[in-house]
Amino acid sequence: MFAADCAQAEIYDPQLKAAYKTCHDYLRSTRAEEFWCLQLMPPALRPACWALFAAYCLADDLADTTEGDGSQRLRAWREALDTDLRLGTSQDPVRQAVVHTMWCWNLKADAFDVTFTALEKDALRTAPGPATWQQWRARSKDINVPFLLQCLTLLRHAGLDTPLHLTRLDAYQQLSDGLFLTDSLTDLADDLSRGDITLPAEELHRFGTCETDLSQRRWTPAVQALISHLLATARTWLDQPELWTGLPPGPAVVLRTGCTLYRARLHAAEKAGPALLQYAARPDLAARLRVIGPGRLLAATTWHLFPLPELRTAPPPVHPALPAPRTAPTGLLEPPQPHAGGARPPALPAKRMPRHVAIIMDGNGRWAGARGLPRNDGHKAGGKALIDVMHGAAEIGLPHLTVYLLSTENLEKRPPQEINKLLAFARQQLQAGDFLRYDVRIRWAGLPDGLPGDFVDLLHTNEEATKGRTGLNVTFCLNYGGRSELTQAADSLADAARTGQLNGTRVSEHLLRSHLPLGDLPDVDLLWRTGGEQRISNFLPWHTAYAELLFTDKLWPDIDRRDLWEAMTEYTHRHRRYGAVPALQPVVSAQEAHNGTSG
Numbered sequence: 001m002f003a004a005d006c007a008q009a010e011i012y013d014p015q016l017k018a019a020y021k022t023c024h025d026y027l028r029s030t031r032a033e034e035f036w037c038l039q040l041m042p043p044a045l046r047p048a049c050w051a052l053f054a055a056y057c058l059a060d061d062l063a064d065t066t067e068g069d070g071s072q073r074l075r076a077w078r079e080a081l082d083t084d085l086r087l088g089t090s091q092d093p094v095r096q097a098v099v100h101t102m103w104c105w106n107l108k109a110d111a112f113d114v115t116f117t118a119l120e121k122d123a124l125r126t127a128p129g130p131a132t133w134q135q136w137r138a139r140s141k142d143i144n145v146p147f148l149l150q151c152l153t154l155l156r157h158a159g160l161d162t163p164l165h166l167t168r169l170d171a172y173q174q175l176s177d178g179l180f181l182t183d184s185l186t187d188l189a190d191d192l193s194r195g196d197i198t199l200p201a202e203e204l205h206r207f208g209t210c211e212t213d214l215s216q217r218r219w220t221p222a223v224q225a226l227i228s229h230l231l232a233t234a235r236t237w238l239d240q241p242e243l244w245t246g247l248p249p250g251p252a253v254v255l256r257t258g259c260t261l262y263r264a265r266l267h268a269a270e271k272a273g274p275a276l277l278q279y280a281a282r283p284d285l286a287a288r289l290r291v292i293g294p295g296r297l298l299a300a301t302t303w304h305l306f307p308l309p310e311l312r313t314a315p316p317p318v319h320p321a322l323p324a325p326r327t328a329p330t331g332l333l334e335p336p337q338p339h340a341g342g343a344r345p346p347a348l349p350a351k352r353m354p355r356h357v358a359i360i361m362d363g364n365g366r367w368a369g370a371r372g373l374p375r376n377d378g379h380k381a382g383g384k385a386l387i388d389v390m391h392g393a394a395e396i397g398l399p400h401l402t403v404y405l406l407s408t409e410n411l412e413k414r415p416p417q418e419i420n421k422l423l424a425f426a427r428q429q430l431q432a433g434d435f436l437r438y439d440v441r442i443r444w445a446g447l448p449d450g451l452p453g454d455f456v457d458l459l460h461t462n463e464e465a466t467k468g469r470t471g472l473n474v475t476f477c478l479n480y481g482g483r484s485e486l487t488q489a490a491d492s493l494a495d496a497a498r499t500g501q502l503n504g505t506r507v508s509e510h511l512l513r514s515h516l517p518l519g520d521l522p523d524v525d526l527l528w529r530t531g532g533e534q535r536i537s538n539f540l541p542w543h544t545a546y547a548e549l550l551f552t553d554k555l556w557p558d559i560d561r562r563d564l565w566e567a568m569t570e571y572t573h574r575h576r577r578y579g580a581v582p583a584l585q586p587v588v589s590a591q592e593a594h595n596g597t598s599g
């Protein structure tokens, strides 16, 4: 069965198959019912469903862990997935299958964000449970809907149109609430043993009971009335046949069978009575088979009669060359130099820290002009400011700093004397080997054309010498242009198509990104420009697509690390929404903010 599904999905590579097998086995042993529902999907889509669902379940398990900080573990896993997605592969089997699925089916890189953020919040366990139905519903939406939407996207990308009728969105939401409420009720005992109450407090109180009754597992008449009311509510929410009659036959069978299985769970919960507070309620094997058996038969017949119109499975991605493995720095590296005036970095909430700050360091010329000095003196002073900012970035623990040193337009349009002087300052810094003393990885982005050959060599030597560093990543954009970067990616893709490496696959965002010269660099969180101008000047168009923008007036040579810290602090107050509606509450509570980086 597993092998046949992989063959249908055109997954032949043994390592990749092993990765999908890990997801398959994990779901089968920990989420048997949901696993069997996924098996109702067309065989060619099943491996993708295992991978995606395994990612959600693993995130849920990490968040639920009672040993250590679940929120931190989940965050680390999420960051690793983010990095792997950019690289196009992973050393971890679940992530490898997820990355492969996301690439092949052209799924959005941020598809997991909403659910993972909600789970991270749960893992912090700042409140015992939702106070109101409104809060409960928001959580239900964050946890269930993204996966359901991903399944629809998969079907659509496989050529099957599964239109979501906008007039029925409320009904779909209610169905998803039905699934969520069923989970909450049947897993009540497990949640209670972790100290979690997932039912809305207002509903508990309406029935004359409270959190203590539940956490002490008291089966009082009020608790009994509450549970039987909620079981009936979940049953009504799941019972929406008009939703599947509007769907194409294949998805309709999946949805209908899934709901029937969930109703069997509700039945098991009803039968359990007081035991519901002690054990998770699940239908027994016979009850499960009664639903799954006919469901599978029906699904197989339906997908046979109504196959996916045009199965557009893409071949495995063309992996970009993996960067050299990052090893711990050898030899003794010095800590960042302290600020001349003794300033210390602020404690920013870890969850809100930007990961990548990019700076357009503008204002050198005006700074010099205001002092009656030649422009070059401004660039020299700007160089000093940059060094201080780099130390400050390392001190505060920023992982990525990208700085605009020289644009392709600057090289073309500024007097050669100014450019030569500017390059001479940079050459001095690089030759002195100053960067090598600290845990800093240097990278250069830009075109060699128009730069002196020995200068390009020097940039490469610094890149090579620091490539094993694990501290601050500094990317120097020098003779850099955003449009040129995108053009290079397009050219490299066209070349891959010409030489048959793309094998007819459609271009996905992942694929395009992998052909960018800076494809493995994370997205920019904060784009900061000094010097008072408010424009982007051809800087990092791909990576800043969703960046927060900050424009400040100070001229670059007047900047030091404290301004970077201030900019980062300002960033922690921004509310990033990525196209979604505003969150109900700010993501960071006052208490977390007070706890500083420990949050």
Ligand code: IPE
Residues within 6 Å of the ligand: 361, 362, 363, 364, 365, 366, 367, 405, 406, 407, 410, 422, 531
């Ligand atoms: C930024 O400062 C540095 C470079 C572009 C190399 P400018 O040289 O643009 O300074 P202003 O904008 O003229 O003050």
Ligand code: IPE
Residues within 6 Å of the ligand: 360, 361, 362, 363, 404, 405, 406, 407, 410, 533, 535, 537
């Ligand atoms: C952009 O600055 C490039 C750098 C900061 C290196 P400019 O000062 O050259 O930008 P425009 O031309 O004013 O937009």
Ligand code: MG
Residues within 6 Å of the ligand: 362, 363, 364
């Ligand atoms: Mg300028």
